[in-house]
Amino acid sequence: MKGILFLFLYLFILFGSVSQKHKLDSLQSLFSEHDERDSLYVDLANEISFQLGFLNPQELAYYNNLAISVAESINYERGLLRATIIKGSSFLISGLPDQALSHYLKALSYNPQQYPMDNMRINNNIGEVYRRKEVYDSSIKYFNKALTIANEELPNFKPDIIYSNLGEVSLMQGKVDSAKMYFKNCLDLAIESNHFRGQGYGYFGLAECEFRGNNFNAAIQLMRKSIESREQAGHQRGLIQSYLKIAEYFLKNRRTESDSALYYWKLSENLAKTFDAYDLLNSTYNQLYKFHLDRNDISNAAIYLEKHKNLDDSIRNAEFISNVEKMQAALQAELVESENKLLRQEQQQRKIEEEARLIVIILAFFIVIGLGISTFQYRKRQRLQSEAQMESSFTKSLLSLSNELNKRDLDLDFFLQSLLNLSSEVLYCDRATYWAMNDEKQEIFLHSITQKKNVPKIPPVEFSRHEFPRFFDDFLKNRTVAVSRISKDERLADIYEKYFKHAGIESILNAPIIIDSKFVGFISYTMTRGKIREWDVQEQRYVGSLADLIVAAIAKHRGNRLEIEKEELIQKLKSRNASLQEFNSVISHNLREPLTQIIGFSDLLQDSSNGIKNSNEIISRIGKASNKIDKVIKELSTVLNESDPEPSDFKVLSLEHLTKEVLDLLKAEIKSQSMTIEQDLQVEKIKTYKPFLSDALYHILSNSIKFADPDKRLLVKIQSYEDELHHYIKVSDNGLGMDMNKFGDKIFKMYQRFHIKTEGRGMGLFIVKNRVNALNGWVRVESEEGIGSAFTFEFPKEILPVS
Numbered sequence: 001m002k003g004i005l006f007l008f009l010y011l012f013i014l015f016g017s018v019s020q021k022h023k024l025d026s027l028q029s030l031f032s033e034h035d036e037r038d039s040l041y042v043d044l045a046n047e048i049s050f051q052l053g054f055l056n057p058q059e060l061a062y063y064n065n066l067a068i069s070v071a072e073s074i075n076y077e078r079g080l081l082r083a084t085i086i087k088g089s090s091f092l093i094s095g096l097p098d099q100a101l102s103h104y105l106k107a108l109s110y111n112p113q114q115y116p117m118d119n120m121r122i123n124n125n126i127g128e129v130y131r132r133k134e135v136y137d138s139s140i141k142y143f144n145k146a147l148t149i150a151n152e153e154l155p156n157f158k159p160d161i162i163y164s165n166l167g168e169v170s171l172m173q174g175k176v177d178s179a180k181m182y183f184k185n186c187l188d189l190a191i192e193s194n195h196f197r198g199q200g201y202g203y204f205g206l207a208e209c210e211f212r213g214n215n216f217n218a219a220i221q222l223m224r225k226s227i228e229s230r231e232q233a234g235h236q237r238g239l240i241q242s243y244l245k246i247a248e249y250f251l252k253n254r255r256t257e258s259d260s261a262l263y264y265w266k267l268s269e270n271l272a273k274t275f276d277a278y279d280l281l282n283s284t285y286n287q288l289y290k291f292h293l294d295r296n297d298i299s300n301a302a303i304y305l306e307k308h309k310n311l312d313d314s315i316r317n318a319e320f321i322s323n324v325e326k327m328q329a330a331l332q333a334e335l336v337e338s339e340n341k342l343l344r345q346e347q348q349q350r351k352i353e354e355e356a357r358l359i360v361i362i363l364a365f366f367i368v369i370g371l372g373i374s375t376f377q378y379r380k381r382q383r384l385q386s387e388a389q390m391e392s393s394f395t396k397s398l399l400s401l402s403n404e405l406n407k408r409d410l411d412l413d414f415f416l417q418s419l420l421n422l423s424s425e426v427l428y429c430d431r432a433t434y435w436a437m438n439d440e441k442q443e444i445f446l447h448s449i450t451q452k453k454n455v456p457k458i459p460p461v462e463f464s465r466h467e468f469p470r471f472f473d474d475f476l477k478n479r480t481v482a483v484s485r486i487s488k489d490e491r492l493a494d495i496y497e498k499y500f501k502h503a504g505i506e507s508i509l510n511a512p513i514i515i516d517s518k519f520v521g522f523i524s525y526t527m528t529r530g531k532i533r534e535w536d537v538q539e540q541r542y543v544g545s546l547a548d549l550i551v552a553a554i555a556k557h558r559g560n561r562l563e564i565e566k567e568e569l570i571q572k573l574k575s576r577n578a579s580l581q582e583f584n585s586v587i588s589h590n591l592r593e594p595l596t597q598i599i600g601f602s603d604l605l606q607d608s609s610n611g612i613k614n615s616n617e618i619i620s621r622i623g624k625a626s627n628k629i630d631k632v633i634k635e636l637s638t639v640l641n642e643s644d645p646e647p648s649d650f651k652v653l654s655l656e657h658l659t660k661e662v663l664d665l666l667k668a669e670i671k672s673q674s675m676t677i678e679q680d681l682q683v684e685k686i687k688t689y690k691p692f693l694s695d696a697l698y699h700i701l702s703n704s705i706k707f708a709d710p711d712k713r714l715l716v717k718i719q720s721y722e723d724e725l726h727h728y729i730k731v732s733d734n735g736l737g738m739d740m741n742k743f744g745d746k747i748f749k750m751y752q753r754f755h756i757k758t759e760g761r762g763m764g765l766f767i768v769k770n771r772v773n774a775l776n777g778w779v780r781v782e783s784e785e786g787i788g789s790a791f792t793f794e795f796p797k798e799i800l801p802v803s
Contacts, residue, residue, distance in 0.1 A: 042079035160198035196233035675714035
């Protein structure tokens with residue numbers, strides 16, 4: 001009677017009209033009262049795990065592990081199937097697709113064909129795993145399997161979302177026609193079933209297809225329908241995404257329709273704030289920043305960049321902490337499962353011991369046979385116990401490393417070294433190494449290493465991917481590459497002779513580091529000096545998980561670096577804004593004087609009472625004032641018309657050739673001057689944007705000649721040198737020099753002249769500073785009146801533009 005009552009309450013909670021929170025509370029209350037370890041207990045644990053979603057990974061892991069443990073003990077196949085699917089989904093949401101895939105494939109071994117809904121979910125989820133891994137053919141294969149099951153075995157189920165998934169993968173492959181067909185099917189089914197959420201996906205996907213075909217008006221109309229459907233469905237995140245897309249369409253279609261784009265960005269901003277959709281709010285700020293920057297609205301661009309940076313920083317920290325917590329929860333779940341497995345094996349061990357004792361008592365006269373059976377049982381027990389302990393040690397080390405990864409100020413090199421030290425002890429191997437890719441040379445080099453004291457040192461070596469294609473091709477096909485006898489493996493024959501043989505390596509287990517489908521390096525664990533090792537599946541999975549942690553560490557390191565670059569960009573925008581204000585003030589001052597003269601002289605010409613005896617002189621003065629205005633405008637054009645270079649504009653060039661070209665431009669000035677030029681170029685090549693560096697050197701050398709001391713022979717020295725982080729170019733002379741106490745804060749400002757007797761406009765050093773700053777460099781000056789001046793350009797080793 002009690003069991004029937006529990007079943008009735010369970011069904012009422014599942015299918016009654018109650019909120020999700022109330023449903024979850026009711027299920028947990030019912031679970032706590034149900035003390036029998038039966039199928040209903042498993043179903044309750046599974047339903048609680050499912051209702052929890054991924055809001056609380058640790059609580060989900062608790063109920064999920066209970067469901068698996070009890071389902072295994074009572075041989076409840078349906079419950080074990082559902083629990084395994086939920087476990088796979090928890091790994092998928094934690095960013096561990098390979099672990100998720102292993103559980104989904106495991107679920108396929110529990111005869112899901114008997115349960116079409118579960119079977120459809122497994123295949124749909126496997127399709128999603130392959131979509132995230134960008135293995136599109138496999139993704140489409142499993143989505144189609146899910147679609148077939150839905151169409152043939154679930155007549156009341158409308159698979160509109162599966163069609164949407166297929167459309168999304170087709171778009172990622174660039175197959176617009178196929179994508180359009182899938183999204184049309186999604187839309188038709190959603191309209192037929194009055195499913196507004198599905199309609200939103202259908203209209204959204206069709207709009208993207210039209211946009212890819214440059215049919216902007218059609219894309220805008222479809223996206224408006226997506227907005228209407230998502231408003232009716234109450235799909236807030238989807239609604240914000242539609243707002244952002246339609247704003248993009250308006251700008252792409254008719255750039256003059258900025259008001260329409262701003263209208264939808266405002267809707268997106270307000271809705272994202274209301275529903276705490278901070279990632280989408282951040283996308284809105286990013287688009288507004290680019291919109292204003294594209295229109296040279298520096299002030300508003302700086303405002304939205306500041307908002308984007310602040311929010312991006314908060315989101316990155318929150319997302320990273322959340323992802324690490326989810327990863328920890330998933331690993332914790334693995335640890336709990338390992339410990340449960342160890343407990344079950346200990347119980348099995350006791351049972352085996354009891355069986356062995358009983359056999360010895362009953363069959364005492366068969367002593368030899370009894371001893372044989374006991375030995376067999378003992379070895380079986382030892383093997384099971386060893387496997388469980390190994391799995392537990394793997395999981396604990398992964399948890400320890402994920403805690404290290406969670407630290408705010410992550411030192412990537414320290415983390416990599418800690419990972420190698422810990423994992424080499426857990427795997428008990430002779431040597432652990434991390435190899436990184438040098439993008440510029442397309443070569444692999446040794447980045448970090450740990451090894452036992454008596455293991456021979458690795459010879460210095462760098463090798464190219466193209467030099468050993470078969471070795472590296474395996475990385476792109478497999479999560480790990482395990483080889484027990486390297487000398488016998490034909491794939492490694494070439495690299496064995498060049499590297500493995502000299503390093504004394506016999507067995508190897510490698511895992512690639514792949515970020516955004518790009519190979520960036522690999523970790524390697526080796527046995528040396530005749531030690532042959534068969535790497536088991538547990539060890540290979542463990543090394544694959546270590547590779548996932550390295551990917552997360554590199555991603556966090558790049559995020560920290562990006563944050564610094566954004567801060568520098570904000571400062572650059574603020575500095576540029578201040579420079580523009582100063583520039584405006586100086587230009588207006590320099591234009592006011594000649595304009596006043598022109599107006600005054602024009603009045604004189606029109607004043608008949610003064611006569612026109614001096615009209616030619618007045619006209620001449622008007623002409624001089626006009627020429628002055630013309631010079632100011634040309635200088636303004638020189639400063640403003642040349643935009644900062646893009647990264648692709650930077651090329652490696654010879655400093656010797658560049659210096660020669662600049663000196664050739666000054667050939668006439670050099671011939672007219674009694675002078676000596678000395679060159680000491682210790683740095684021969686530099687990566688830079690040639691027009692800007694050439695312009696800066698030209699103005700510095702021109703000033704050295706222009707402001708030479710007439711009482712002595714001019715000496716100009718051109719030097720280049722470097723330290724660990726920077727390149728330096730220095731130009732010094734023994735000319736007139738400047739009083740730094742008097743002019744130090746004015747040297748690089750516009751229209752500043754320090755030697756009145758010499759011709760000049762006071763623009764040269766202003767241009768020098770702007771050119772060097774645009775190359776992400778700095779310029780320093782040392783000068784003493786009557787002694788001479790020295791200007792030093794300082795650039796990072798890899799010169800990049802500030803854009």
